[in-house]
Amino acid sequence: MASEPARPPEVVCRGLTKVFGTGPRRVEAVAPTDLRFAPGSTTALVGPSGCGKSTLLRIVAGLEAPTEGSVLIAGETPRTVSRRGALSIAFQDPSLLPWRSLRSNVALARRLARQPADPAAVDDLIRRVGLAGFEDRRPAALSGGMRQRAAIARCLVTLPRLLLLDEPFGAVDELTRRRLNLELPRLWEKPGATTVLVTHSISEAVLLSDRILVLSARPAAVVADIPVPLPRPRRADMTDSDAFRALERRVAGVLFGNGGAGHSPSDRLAAE
Numbered sequence: 001m002a003s004e005p006a007r008p009p010e011v012v013c014r015g016l017t018k019v020f021g022t023g024p025r026r027v028e029a030v031a032p033t034d035l036r037f038a039p040g041s042t043t044a045l046v047g048p049s050g051c052g053k054s055t056l057l058r059i060v061a062g063l064e065a066p067t068e069g070s071v072l073i074a075g076e077t078p079r080t081v082s083r084r085g086a087l088s089i090a091f092q093d094p095s096l097l098p099w100r101s102l103r104s105n106v107a108l109a110r111r112l113a114r115q116p117a118d119p120a121a122v123d124d125l126i127r128r129v130g131l132a133g134f135e136d137r138r139p140a141a142l143s144g145g146m147r148q149r150a151a152i153a154r155c156l157v158t159l160p161r162l163l164l165l166d167e168p169f170g171a172v173d174e175l176t177r178r179r180l181n182l183e184l185p186r187l188w189e190k191p192g193a194t195t196v197l198v199t200h201s202i203s204e205a206v207l208l209s210d211r212i213l214v215l216s217a218r219p220a221a222v223v224a225d226i227p228v229p230l231p232r233p234r235r236a237d238m239t240d241s242d243a244f245r246a247l248e249r250r251v252a253g254v255l256f257g258n259g260g261a262g263h264s265p266s267d268r269l270a271a272e
């Protein structure tokens with residue numbers, strides 16, 4: 001990649017709240033919340049379905065205004081950081097432009113971030129996500145797992161300092177998901193981005209993160225802040241270790257309130 005990336009930022013959220021609608025349609029999505037994400041760390045947000053995880057992530061991304069409170073990314077607003085491509089967000093639905101090739105979809109991210117074209121960086125990233133040879137294919141000619149890789153490549157091509165991932169591997173089968181969980185984090189861990197990830201999978205949260213924030217049912221509030229002191233890079237065999245299993249049980253215990261008994265760690269968090 002051409003230029004040396006800047007240091008990953010600290011993210012500070014103060015007194016965030018989010019209320020949608022008014023009167024009978026009023027939905028309180030985020031309770032007053034203070035959050036701090038350390039530079040270069042990966043934090044997973046887990047919580048019951050509909051609790052406000054995506055809303056929180058969208059506020060950090062500047063896509064949604066908080067009702068109250070503020071987000072500062074190394075002292076700047078999300079919009080300022082986003083405008084120069086230093087913040088990227090990936091959604092469960094990769095939303096690639098269907099009429100453009102894979103290469104053109106990835107290259108477009110740099111143009112939108114007003115960064116100079118860098119065809120070599122685009123092709124390098126496509127190769128690193130395992131899609132070499134598919135550069136000229138349109139999204140419809142790629143599998144679901146390939147589209148998710150493409151979306152990650154599109155996110156990373158601007159060298160974001162803050163990476164926000166909303167269920168980025170949610171739409172692929174379990175086997176592909178496990179492979180992507182092991183392969184793709186290396187791409188953003190090496191250059192060092194501050195990363196916040198929303199996931200429904202407890203084992204994915206443990207595998208990917210340095211810290212897991214467990215959120216309550218709506219409105220989202222942090223009910224547990226759990227460090228994940230497993231060495232990096234994470235490897236497939238770690239998921240069988242006692243330390244890994246103990247972390248899964250701890251997260252499940254907070255989520256399900258019974259020590260995690262009766263729930264497999266890969267349970268989708270469907271409780272409302």
Ligand SMILES: Nc1ncnc2c1ncn2[C@@H]1O[C@H](COP(=O)(O)OP(=O)(O)OP(=O)(O)O)[C@@H](O)[C@H]1O
Nearest residue numbers: 020021027029048049050051052053054055056218
């Ligand atoms: N634009 C909106 N207008 C009104 N209500 C909204 C809007 N966006 C989200 N909500 C509501 O806010 C609440 C939190 O939604 P959010 O998508 O943040 O939850 P989530 O935890 O990410 O859910 P899931 O785990 O199912 O993806 C939900 O009740 C949702 O219906």
